[in-house]
Amino acid sequence: MKPLPLPKQKNLRADCAWVIYQILEQGKSSRECLERVQRRHNAKDNAWIQEMSLGVMRRLPLLQYWLRSLLDRPLKGNKKVIEHLILLGLYQLNFSRVSNHAAVGETVAAASYLNAAALKGLVNAVLRNFQRENLADKPVDDAIINSGLPKWLFKAIENAYGADAEQVRSETNAMAPIWLRVNKLQTSMEAFTKALDKAEVAYTLSESHADAVILTKREDITALPGFDKGHFAVQDGAAQLAAHYLKPQANERILDCCAAPGGKTGHIVESAPDTEYVLALDADATRLKRVEENMTRLKHIVDIKQGDAANPETWWDGIPFDRILLDAPCSATGVIRRHPDIRWLRKSNDIDNLAQLQRRILDTLWGLLKPGGTLLYATCSILPKENMAQIQQFLSDTPDATLSPILKTETLDKPGRQITPGEQQMDGFYYARLVKSLD
Numbered sequence: 001m002k003p004l005p006l007p008k009q010k011n012l013r014a015d016c017a018w019v020i021y022q023i024l025e026q027g028k029s030s031r032e033c034l035e036r037v038q039r040r041h042n043a044k045d046n047a048w049i050q051e052m053s054l055g056v057m058r059r060l061p062l063l064q065y066w067l068r069s070l071l072d073r074p075l076k077g078n079k080k081v082i083e084h085l086i087l088l089g090l091y092q093l094n095f096s097r098v099s100n101h102a103a104v105g106e107t108v109a110a111a112s113y114l115n116a117a118a119l120k121g122l123v124n125a126v127l128r129n130f131q132r133e134n135l136a137d138k139p140v141d142d143a144i145i146n147s148g149l150p151k152w153l154f155k156a157i158e159n160a161y162g163a164d165a166e167q168v169r170s171e172t173n174a175m176a177p178i179w180l181r182v183n184k185l186q187t188s189m190e191a192f193t194k195a196l197d198k199a200e201v202a203y204t205l206s207e208s209h210a211d212a213v214i215l216t217k218r219e220d221i222t223a224l225p226g227f228d229k230g231h232f233a234v235q236d237g238a239a240q241l242a243a244h245y246l247k248p249q250a251n252e253r254i255l256d257c258c259a260a261p262g263g264k265t266g267h268i269v270e271s272a273p274d275t276e277y278v279l280a281l282d283a284d285a286t287r288l289k290r291v292e293e294n295m296t297r298l299k300h301i302v303d304i305k306q307g308d309a310a311n312p313e314t315w316w317d318g319i320p321f322d323r324i325l326l327d328a329p330c331s332a333t334g335v336i337r338r339h340p341d342i343r344w345l346r347k348s349n350d351i352d353n354l355a356q357l358q359r360r361i362l363d364t365l366w367g368l369l370k371p372g373g374t375l376l377y378a379t380c381s382i383l384p385k386e387n388m389a390q391i392q393q394f395l396s397d398t399p400d401a402t403l404s405p406i407l408k409t410e411t412l413d414k415p416g417r418q419i420t421p422g423e424q425q426m427d428g429f430y431y432a433r434l435v436k437s438l439d
């Protein structure tokens with residue numbers, strides 16, 4: 001599909017339709033396109049644009065089903081974006097608090113901002129027919145459409161989770177809470193929660209995480225008390241387990257591999273401020289800038305390098321590491337509830353390619369680990385090929401690797417801890433801890 005320029009003049013719904021087009025037709029991430037659009041709106045409108053465009057990602061199969069039943073034939077070429085505008089209209093009518101009057105009227109008007117004034121009649125007719133035919137009240141008897149997921153992912157979850165698949169799918173399509181990690185090197189839990197109370201910020205404490213706070217209302221993170229002073233970082237509860245499972249110690253050399261934007265790097269430093277050396281490595285220079293910004297704000301000192309994990313000769317100084325965190329590039333299927341566009345950006349054949357890349361990096365990093373050293377393998381995936389099956393195969397191919405169980409229930413056939421989305425309010429994540437034998 002042809003690139004579509006950003007509408008010349010700002011308009012809430014036209015800009016939303018542009019974001020949806022960019023994600024679905026151009027394969028761009030929501031973060032990237034929202035950033036462009038949000039430069040020209042105020043905070044309230046930006047929140048609306050984000051809620052609506054990500055909402056469409058969550059409900060896309062049902063919205064498309066309705067669209068197909070209302071539109072005689074698909075729109076093509078530069079008219080395609082009008083389909084996305086109609087999807088947005090259908091989403092507002094069904095899943096938002098926008099009045100029906102505004103959902104139809106304003107969506108029709110937005111067509112002009114997308115250079116398609118001639119199609120206003122069509123947008124109006126489709127949305128009015130939807131209301132007239134009461135499609136919202138006619139149940140759709142199709143589990144895949146109702147799941148909000150692409151067919152390949154629906155099936156992959158079915159195969160992996162059997163009787164629990166429905167629960168995993170529904171949590172995958174739910175809204176994620178915002179977790180904060182208190183930076184205990186700059187404040188204390190007591191002082192931080194006192195400051196939140198004073199600012200009347202609604203939150204709960206996590207039963208499982210001593211350093212975590214879970215916000216119960218959406219907040220502007222940068223306006224929370226202590227943000228500028230580095231008193232906290234935004235980090236999901238599952239991601240907060242990485243430093244806990246890695247167990248960094250004083251005087252050790254630590255590699256945080258695939259580190260950007262540095263969420264786990266910061267927590268490693270907070271867990272063991274007196275390590276000898278922490279290296280945050282990532283292949284992506286742009287994302288590494290965010291590591292620098294985050295470390296500066298949190299007041300942590302680490303070494304930051306750009307490099308391909310599978311090619312250590314370009315970045316490694318030759319001294320082995322005591323501990324390595326490999327937060328491997330993955331399908332991110334465990335964080336779809338947080339980034340609903342991922343389900344449409346990933347394709348089923350990505351999974352085999354990712355599993356091969358993960359294995360290549362794992363094999364390479366194993367050579368950089370001291371005898372007796374620990375490697376924590378992590379992904380934010382819920383698919384066994386990237387997780388249990390990956391580690392099971394690695395253990396069987398690598399004679400000097402042994403499993404250091406995180407859970408008592410782990411076996412060589414079922415290594416590691418698979419967290420599913422929503423478990424104790426956490427994202428979907430996988431961890432396996434491996435130790436290198438001494439001889």
Ligand SMILES: C[S@@+](CC[C@H](N)C(=O)[O-])C[C@H]1O[C@@H](n2cnc3c(N)ncnc32)[C@H](O)[C@@H]1O
Pocket residue numbers: 239257258259260261262263264265281282283284287307308309310327328329330380
């Ligand atoms: C899941 S994210 C890491 C999140 C990070 N650990 C955190 O906690 O904030 C995966 C990262 O892997 C990086 N990456 C992908 N392939 C890589 C490679 N071959 N070498 C190094 N980094 C890579 C990506 O740039 C991305 O930043």
